[in-house]
């Protein structure tokens with residue numbers, strides 16, 4: 001039989017590999033920067049409340065959630081775009097301000113989806129390699145802007161995978177000097193660091209800030225993201241938005257999650273003490289260089305040995321971390337999220353075993 005022809009995608013997509021999520025089985029899963037303690041949906045909505053949530057109608061605007069976010073961030077309800085996870089909103093930003101013939105400037109190593117989504121939206125990426133340690137200075141940022149002249153520049157602060165922040169002044173200098181460039185600030189981990197540019201948003205209408213419920217709010221499975229956009233740009237986002245993109249159930253649960261301040265306090269305290277413990281354990285291993293983190297994950301680099309092998313040997317102890325050694329600027333690097341105290345004990349024990357064996361084999 002003659003081979004049937006198939007529709008061809010855009011060339012940029014044809015070359016793409018799917019985003020790799022590690023579905024390997026392990027008792028301890030500290031590979032995706034999620035919050036590790038179980039967060040059951042049942043604690044947020046009672047059966048009587050569920051009774052009142054009707055699924056035959058399309059969702060509303062999420063007024064209760066917008067109000068809860070006003071209390072959390074001081075934002076007005078009309079400044080917010082809600083999405084099915086922040087990735088969806090990042091894609092929207094690239095669709096609206098990027099696309100064909102337009103450039104996005106990224107400072108590597110950084111969250112890989114920014115580059116992927118820019119290309120999916122049809123645009124091109126300009127990569128400024130900062131490397132490790134990840135120090136994005138004002139000179140470096142302004143120099144890269146002058147060379148690239150991008151339509152969009154992204155700053156992730158604190159940054160994934162490096163775990164450190166970019167100074168507010170760096171980002172604001174760029175926003176000030178380049179008012180016609182969209183400055184996208186990804187604050188997925190900012191609660192852990194206690195930093196945010198939300199308070200400066202009104203001065204810089206070209207700056208938009210993305211937030212997620214997937215980290216300190218312990219709701220990665222709920223899929224909620226928020227983009228904070230000034231009125232000058234809001235209309236463009238609204239024009240491109242998908243109607244009813246966040247479900248009625250999600251909106252109802254998210255409003256409760258956003259008000260659960262006691263849990264956030266507990267998580268911030270736990271992340272800080274456990275991060276210090278894991279950091280100290282990594283620092284003790286001579287063949288590891290560990291990078292200081294203000295987040296719920298830690299980046300480290302092997303001074304010797306193959307990251308894939310170390311990853312596999314830690315996995316043999318049923319602890320799953322992330323091998324990010326193929327990310328640009330991350331040669332030899334692995335990343336571990338902060339788990340529960342018991343999970344971190346398991347990770348530290350696995351480190352002891354794997355690196356004791358490595359030292360003995362020398």
Ligand SMILES: Cc1ncc(COP(=O)(O)O)c(C=O)c1O
Nearest residue numbers: 085086087111160188212214225
């Ligand atoms: C910097 C950064 N932004 C955004 C996300 C994605 O968040 P969401 O779950 O809201 O799509 C992640 C997830 O790891 C991230 O590291």
